[in-house]
Amino acid sequence: MTRFYPNLPSNEIYDSITGFPGDDIRESIKKMQPENPIDxxxxxxxxxxxxxxxxxxxxxxxxxKMVNFYYKDGFPDNDGPDLEAMNDDMFCRKAMFDYFVDVGFYTIQSAYDIISHILNSKYNMKLNKVYYSSVIKELKDKDNSLYTKLVAAKTTFNKTRNDFSHNIPPSAMVGLVTDIKDNTMELKEPDYISAKELKEGFSTQITDLDSILAILKTEF
Structure with missing residues (x-):
């Protein structure tokens, strides 16, 4: 069996991939970082x-950085991967692109969960199930000013992020079983999103997260 391994960026190429939308995020988090246990x-x-x-x-x-690296290397993908035009290297790049987009969206979702734990602790909400929407709802009575700001900072691409975390990834070309009758499966095409849209949507999600943290930086 032939195995294909992905190319990885050199240190020089990795460092050259700039434009990370969340460059201000670390500064925001530092403002939230307690200086000592008393603080x-x-x-x-x-x-x-x-x-x-x-x-x-x-x-x-x-x-x-990895999403941008594999996207720049290229594979045919508009309304969906052009399988006939793809060679083994392109299949590998597509697989790696999908992997890091998946991980990226999932980690953004995880970051919102961590923010939820911080708010749950700071405002002594004592919630058993801590997730962003439940914390925001509880925040209204705890700090209406912060609640208003966070609600106004609407996030986009939420369905896509949710699909990556909980459903079939929109980057996957798989048929969805909608019904089974008499040993016959009824399929429908997935709601596929092109690589270009996913790359841009991922960047937008990072920018949205940056805006949420910028608000929290001013409040903590």
Whole structure:
């Protein structure tokens, strides 16, 4: 069996991939970072959550660079991959692009979960199930000013992010089973999103996350 391994960017090429939309994110997180345990107690922000969030941003940037690397290397993909025009190297690049887009969207979702834990702790919400929408809802009675700002900072590409996290990734070309009768499966085409749209949507999601953290930076 022939195996194909992906090309990886050299250090020089990796460092040359710039334009990360979240360059200000780290500065925002540093503003949230307690300087010492007493400061953490006063602010009610567990330091470990802030550190985890910082690591999530690093992982998002890594995925961003890898997505751009494999996209630039190229594979035919408009309304869907042109399978007849793709050679083995292109299949490999497409697979790696899909992998890092998947990881990137998933990690952004995870970053919002970490933000939720920070808010849950800071405002002593004592929620058992901590996720972004539940925390934002609870925040309305705790800090209406912050609630209004976060609600106004609408995020985009939410369905795509949700599909990557919980459903069939929109980058996958697989038939969806909608019904089974008499040993016959009824299929429909997936809601495929092109590589160009996914790359741009991923960047937009990073920018949205940046705007949320910029708001929190001013409040903490």
């Amino acid at each position: 953490a107690l006063l602010k009610k922000i567990p330091e470990h959550w802030v550190r985890v969030l910082y690591n999530k941003i690093f992982n998002i940037e890594f995925s961003y």
